[in-house]
Amino acid sequence: MFITLAKNLKSAPLPVADDPRWARIVARDKSADGEFWYSVATTGVYCRPSCPSRRANPRNVQLHGTLDQARATGFRPCRRCNPDGPSLEASKAAMVAAACRRIEQSEEEPSLAELADATGRSAGYFHRIFKAVTGLTPKDFAAAHRAARVRQGLEDGASVTTAIYDAGFNSSGRFYEKSTGMLGMTPTRYRAGGAHEEIRFAVGESSLGAILVASSQKGVASILLGDDPDALVRDLQDRFPKARLIGGDRDYEALVARVVGFVEVPALGLDLPLDVRGTAFQQRVWQALQDIPVGRTVSYAEIAQRIGAPKATRAIAAACAANSLAVAIPCHRVIRKDGALSGYAWGAERKRALLDREASSSDNANLPIRA
Secondary structure, X not given: OHHHHHHHHHHOOOOHHHOHHHHXXXXXXXHHEOOEEEEEOOOOEXXXXXXXXXXXXXXXXXXXXXXXXXXXXXXXXXXOOOOOOOOHHHHHXXXXXXXXXXXXXXXXXXXXXXXXXXXXXXXXXXXXXXXXXHOOOHHHHHHHHHHHHHHHHHHOOOOHHHHHHHOOOOOHHHHHHHHHHHHOOOHXXXXXXXXXXXXXXXXXXXXXXXXXXXXXXXXXXXXXXXXXXXXXXXXXXXXXXXXXXXXXXXXXXXXXXXXXXXXXXXXXXXXXXXXXXXXXXXXXXXXXHHOOXXXXXXXXXXXXXXXXXXXXXXXXXXXXXXXXXXXXOOHHHEEOOOOOOOOOOXXXXXXXXXXXXXXXXXXXXXXXXXX
């Protein structure tokens, strides 16, 4: 009898409040969506874990491992979190992805009103969601895409005029107003491979090895890490094969010291004018990386969700690998979903060291200040 009772007690399910999944419901953990569902007896609905509705009493809650089990309760799906369909976050990402495709496929830049009308949302709501998902406003995204098309046209050998109109500019005047900001130089010089562009650089030393910082007139264009300073300079030459490289003076070396200081003590922060050169997609990824706080990491899949391209994890990884602004665009904060570090252009050991320092810096920032 006692053996039977003990077996029954051992097999009895945990109270909902003691189940680890309940904590994820309380936290409205979006990453738990699709892993399980829950139903509430007092309201007669079933929900996804991230449901924004008022928290239910755990005594009235039942957890379900599959959607079919939740439906089998006979309750109705929650109208707020829509557990039978895509999540609100997924719906927003899909809406923004469709808008991005519309921008990329349009001959001329569509207006905010046109983009919002196509989604059936107000202009204000659409603008807010677009920026939250991509890190860019619709106008900035369109500008980055057109800049990428101009660069591609010039690299393919098209005339400046052809590249301008193929990219969707309806007048050369509008393009030339923004050309230096978009390309980092004049279009003619860009087509010549950056010939005569001046790139200032200097190399510093840190506990992670050598650090090379290089800048154009627009801002910092490269931050490279490595063991051999000469190899870093050769890398810079490969990145700007026709530019004129100029060794930095004492003032410029002070800029390098700021970068070194950030590597050693991440709590110092790093606020620099950047000359970010990449495709519209890469810039969306890099903007999302810059939004990751010091001391935090995210997965490639999460970045893909944030920019409205949930199936583009490989492209996200490629964009991280193409980043030439180490630490300023913190691709080291992106890890695999299982927590593994994955690749890093400047070595996995440096990636681990940067993450460890940032985690320590974040922990120390939360300590109470003592007199």
